[in-house]
Amino acid sequence: MSKGELIVVGGGVVGAAIAFGAARAGASVTLLDQGDIAHRASRGNFGLVWVQSKGVGFPEYAKWCRDAIDLWQPLARELLESTGVDVDLRQPGGFWIGFNDAEMQARSLMLEKLKDTGAGVPYEMLDHSELKTRLPAIGPKVAGGSYCPLDGQANPLKLLHGLHAALKRWGAHVVSNVDVDHVKHKADGRFEVCSKEGTTWKADRVVLAAGLGNRILAEQVGLHAPVSPNRGQVLITERLKPFLPYPTNKARQTNEGSVQLGYSVEDVGLDDDTTVSATQWIAKRAMTTFPVLRSARLVRAWGALRVMTPDGTPVYEESRTCPGAFVATSHSGISLAATHAYVVGPWMAGLSPAPENIHAFSGSRFLNATGSSPHAH
Amino acid sequence: MHTEVDPIMPTLFTQDGLADSPTVTLRFEEREISAPAGTTLAAALLMNGVGHFRTTPVNAKPRAAYCMMGVCFECLVEVDGIPGRQSCLTPVQEGMHVRRQQGASALDLTSEGDHGR
Amino acid sequence: MDAETFDLAIVGAGPAGLAAAVEARAWGLSVVLLDEQPAAGGQIYRGVTQANTRRMSVLGQDYTAGQNLTHAFERCGALHINQAAVWNVGRDMQINYLREGADRVVRARHIILASGAMERPFPIPGWTLPGVMGAGAAQILYKNAGALPCEPVVMAGCGPLLYLLANQYLKAGVTIKAIVHTTRRSDYLKSARHFRGALGGWRELRKGMQMLAQLRHHGVAVYAGAQALAVEGQERAQALCFKHKGRAHRIESSLILLHQGVVPNTQFSWALRARHMWSESQLCWLPETTESGQIENTHIYLAGDSRGIVGAKASATQGRLCALDVAANLHGTDGRDYEARRQTLQNELRKQISVRLFLETLYRPPLAQRVPEDDSVIVCRCEEVTAGQIRQYTAVGCQGPNQTKAFGRCGMGPCQGRLCGLTVTEMIAKERGVTPAEVGYYRVRPPIKPVTIGELSAGD
Numbered sequence: 001m002s003k004g005e006l007i008v009v010g011g012g013v014v015g016a017a018i019a020f021g022a023a024r025a026g027a028s029v030t031l032l033d034q035g036d037i038a039h040r041a042s043r044g045n046f047g048l049v050w051v052q053s054k055g056v057g058f059p060e061y062a063k064w065c066r067d068a069i070d071l072w073q074p075l076a077r078e079l080l081e082s083t084g085v086d087v088d089l090r091q092p093g094g095f096w097i098g099f100n101d102a103e104m105q106a107r108s109l110m111l112e113k114l115k116d117t118g119a120g121v122p123y124e125m126l127d128h129s130e131l132k133t134r135l136p137a138i139g140p141k142v143a144g145g146s147y148c149p150l151d152g153q154a155n156p157l158k159l160l161h162g163l164h165a166a167l168k169r170w171g172a173h174v175v176s177n178v179d180v181d182h183v184k185h186k187a188d189g190r191f192e193v194c195s196k197e198g199t200t201w202k203a204d205r206v207v208l209a210a211g212l213g214n215r216i217l218a219e220q221v222g223l224h225a226p227v228s229p230n231r232g233q234v235l236i237t238e239r240l241k242p243f244l245p246y247p248t249n250k251a252r253q254t255n256e257g258s259v260q261l262g263y264s265v266e267d268v269g270l271d272d273d274t275t276v277s278a279t280q281w282i283a284k285r286a287m288t289t290f291p292v293l294r295s296a297r298l299v300r301a302w303g304a305l306r307v308m309t310p311d312g313t314p315v316y317e318e319s320r321t322c323p324g325a326f327v328a329t330s331h332s333g334i335s336l337a338a339t340h341a342y343v344v345g346p347w348m349a350g351l352s353p354a355p356e357n358i359h360a361f362s363g364s365r366f367l368n369a370t371g372s373s374p375h376a377h
Numbered sequence: 378m379h380t381e382v383d384p385i386m387p388t389l390f391t392q393d394g395l396a397d398s399p400t401v402t403l404r405f406e407e408r409e410i411s412a413p414a415g416t417t418l419a420a421a422l423l424m425n426g427v428g429h430f431r432t433t434p435v436n437a438k439p440r441a442a443y444c445m446m447g448v449c450f451e452c453l454v455e456v457d458g459i460p461g462r463q464s465c466l467t468p469v470q471e472g473m474h475v476r477r478q479q480g481a482s483a484l485d486l487t488s489e490g491d492h493g494r
Numbered sequence: 495m496d497a498e499t500f501d502l503a504i505v506g507a508g509p510a511g512l513a514a515a516v517e518a519r520a521w522g523l524s525v526v527l528l529d530e531q532p533a534a535g536g537q538i539y540r541g542v543t544q545a546n547t548r549r550m551s552v553l554g555q556d557y558t559a560g561q562n563l564t565h566a567f568e569r570c571g572a573l574h575i576n577q578a579a580v581w582n583v584g585r586d587m588q589i590n591y592l593r594e595g596a597d598r599v600v601r602a603r604h605i606i607l608a609s610g611a612m613e614r615p616f617p618i619p620g621w622t623l624p625g626v627m628g629a630g631a632a633q634i635l636y637k638n639a640g641a642l643p644c645e646p647v648v649m650a651g652c653g654p655l656l657y658l659l660a661n662q663y664l665k666a667g668v669t670i671k672a673i674v675h676t677t678r679r680s681d682y683l684k685s686a687r688h689f690r691g692a693l694g695g696w697r698e699l700r701k702g703m704q705m706l707a708q709l710r711h712h713g714v715a716v717y718a719g720a721q722a723l724a725v726e727g728q729e730r731a732q733a734l735c736f737k738h739k740g741r742a743h744r745i746e747s748s749l750i751l752l753h754q755g756v757v758p759n760t761q762f763s764w765a766l767r768a769r770h771m772w773s774e775s776q777l778c779w780l781p782e783t784t785e786s787g788q789i790e791n792t793h794i795y796l797a798g799d800s801r802g803i804v805g806a807k808a809s810a811t812q813g814r815l816c817a818l819d820v821a822a823n824l825h826g827t828d829g830r831d832y833e834a835r836r837q838t839l840q841n842e843l844r845k846q847i848s849v850r851l852f853l854e855t856l857y858r859p860p861l862a863q864r865v866p867e868d869d870s871v872i873v874c875r876c877e878e879v880t881a882g883q884i885r886q887y888t889a890v891g892c893q894g895p896n897q898t899k900a901f902g903r904c905g906m907g908p909c910q911g912r913l914c915g916l917t918v919t920e921m922i923a924k925e926r927g928v929t930p931a932e933v934g935y936y937r938v939r940p941p942i943k944p945v946t947i948g949e950l951s952a953g954d
Contacts, residue, residue: 283950294948420639441624
């Protein structure tokens with residue numbers, strides 16, 4: 001029985017990174033992907049490669065996010081060299097923008113608390129005039145912000161493309177237009193993955209990285225991944241001449257010059273449509289942040305469904321009842337991409353030991369005493 | 378760096394007979410041009426020998442009006458300082474100052490703050 | 495601020511929209527009509543409210559007929575909001591539009607979308623050069639500004655508009671250097687099959703023949719069944735090259751007018767997530783509607799060319815039918831009056847669209863002009879993505895138009911896929927060996943017309 005046979009369910013940025021990392025470490029990988037019709041949270045990512053403010057009250061996650069940042073440059077370089085895809089990684093540092101004193105105070109307290117966890121995330125709190133020296137375009141109504149020199153941005157679509165190209169180069173086999181219906185754990189310990197059309201694939205190990213689909217699939221192999229959809233709406237402008245050299249939490253200028261403006265956080269089920277009210281809110285927020293955007297023309301608004309766990313942090317777990325079955329979910333698929341590739345992939349393929357403290361990310365943490373999950377929000 | 382009207386580009390369109398509406402005078406780059414009231418800016422530019430309206434953001438290629446009805450977004454020019462205006466949807470106005478759009482739109486970074494909003 | 499909710503809001507002031515407004519007003523409904531242009535008429539009747547006798551005589555009877563419609567509209571009592579760029583139509587029956595620098599809103603119990611048609615893209619080498627434009631675009635230039643080509647002009651492609659414009663130019667005294675059209679003998683033979691069903695067929699065919707005869711009579715060189723069209727030039731158009739009867743030709747011209755038919759403007763219907771079917775006959779996407787023209791489960795109707803190319807007269811009839819349906823829904827009109835009117839209009843519509851299949855077959859644009867073989871041809875004009883690049887995406891696993899955005903920026907520019915969408919769908923279908931229906935289309939999102947951050951922030 002080959003130890004290195006792995007099926008990854010889900011070809012979004014989480015599944016693709018894991019499949020790439022596994023294949024690169026020597027596993028024989030089959031990636032099953034839903035294709036163009038998938039909800040594709042990967043297509044709806046804001047594109048931040050972010051660490052400031054991650055992991056408050058969850059020190060293992062804070063460290064996880066911090067370590068992920070260091071692995072990003074090697075990933076970007078490797079993808080460029082092996083596939084020619086440039087994921088437009090830029091890590092000049094990033095800003096969170098605050099609009100009133102209450103927000104600023106809360107932010108300051110939170111970042112201070114994070115520093116105490118020892119994850120080593122440097123930051124600065126900046127009042128309005130300090131912020132203005134760094135971001136001259138900032139508007140007069142902005143109270144201030146926080147800056148972290150480790151933050152940055154990348155192109156999520158190119159990352160997805162690059163990962164797919166890379167995993168194929170490493171010999172992973174991709175099957176598109178597959179709608180996985182269920183996973184069976186056989187008596188011999190292997191797994192059978194079955195599509196809605198009745199096709200089956202068999203392997204020693206299986207990784208569930210199917211986004212919202214994980215909720216149902218995880219239970220089939222004794223895992224718990226209570227993910228729910230959460231809509232985010234984003235606005236995109238026409239290409240603009242460069243004016244914003246740093247990403248901020250709600251506005252960033254891409255390599256091509258278009259500005260991405262965000263975002264909403266909505267509990268609306270599987271509805272990924274945009275709304276006029278959110279569009280107007282985001283526009284007003286953008287105007288307050290950078291008044292120069294007044295004349296910037298919007299060409300597109302989109303909505304996408306974040307894959308959210310109840311506390312917003314990842315689940316990575318190997319099933320105890322079905323060893324060899326794993327679940328992986330995170331809505332920070334861009335920020336954590338390099339860790340998913342270089343750490344999670346090889347671990348789930350059985351080619352490297354489990355990461356330190358990985359038990360902290362088990363899905364059972366969402367089960368309360370009675371065994372049910374608190375309402376996800 | 379705004380270039381002059383193409384010296385080698387022939388004027389492609391001309392007025393059929395006399396216009397029955399008053400003439401509007403406007404500026405394209407540093408040149409004064411005129412067109413009958415009610416005509417679109419794109420038409421005015423074409424009748425006044427403007428060869429290309431803009432250069433593209435990606436490869437700086439010259440482009441001019443193509444569909445004349447607002448679906449192709451090729452006829453973009455800068456009007457009175459505001460970039461990215463579809464000239465085929467903009468009626469000419471007296472005293473307009475029009476310039477070629479060179480690449481991506483530029484934001485006006487000199488505007489100070491946000492008054493009263 | 496428009497606090498009132500209208501019985502009916504119409505988007506588009508072409509024949510479908512205008513006729514719908516007049517019909518709805520006749521039934522006593524409150525009507526608002528929004529349109530991007532300063533004056534009513536859409537594209538086919540563009541400028542008709544201002545046209546002088548000279549222009550009327552050049553453009554001909556079918557054009558001047560538009561005056562009846564615009565006059566009727568002016569008198570009917572509908573509220574006309576001109577220079578309104580509609581950027582969102584919601585299933586919640588709210589229409590957002592941009593006017594005079596601010597975002598505004600209109601609400602209605604029913605909506606008729608009549609955004610008409612646009613010229614089919616013509617992706618051949620050099621089609622993006624200054625000096626190349628649509629024949630329809632050139633016709634708009636005349637309708638709006640009385641502008642005529644200065645030098646001998648070359649016209650190429652296929653479809654009735656090409657010959658119509660050529661004849662209008664002849665009347666106006668313009669020298670046409672050449673007509674290079676792609677209609678082949680086999681197209682005539684294939685369309686002959688649909689001739690008997692085409693009640694207007696004789697008239698259309700005769701019109702076409704007469705126009706071609708006129709051209710030849712005036713010594714215009716006409717090349718039929720041309721292939722491998724390409725525009726030559728560095729910074730601007732300099733010549734049109736093509737193959738005809740096995741020989742290569744090159745005709746110099748600074749102005750080259752291309753046309754290969756019109757296609758529905760489907761931005762609104764896609765954005766509303768209506769289902770669309772691929773028509774192999776019209777070679778485009780047609781929004782699915784109920785019999786009365788509604789998008790299923792909505793109070794939103796589609797009328798006119800944006801629902802499928804039917805021409806000006808049929809567009810007007812469809813507009814009237816939709817308005818009638820709205821009136822019936824709102825006022826429960828006396829059964830008899832309503833039914834009689836509906837029957838009359840449906841009979842008219844049947845006659846008016848009977849010739850479509852014949853025309854579609856006769857003037858079918860060749861595959862080589864819809865899916866460029868030359869890798870260097872720009873498919874996405876906004877982002878300058880070439881045919882070769884798109885084929886390469888498919889080779890490395892791109893399954894559909896939405897995925898092209900992960901590989902490049904195809905479809906992400908200001909036109910949001912209007913000028914590349916059909917080409918990309920057909921191109922991917924051809925590469926994958928599947929039907930366009932299986933490949934699908936771009937996910938269209940608002941704003942349907944660009945609106946600035948400032949305008950959005952100021953409105954409400």
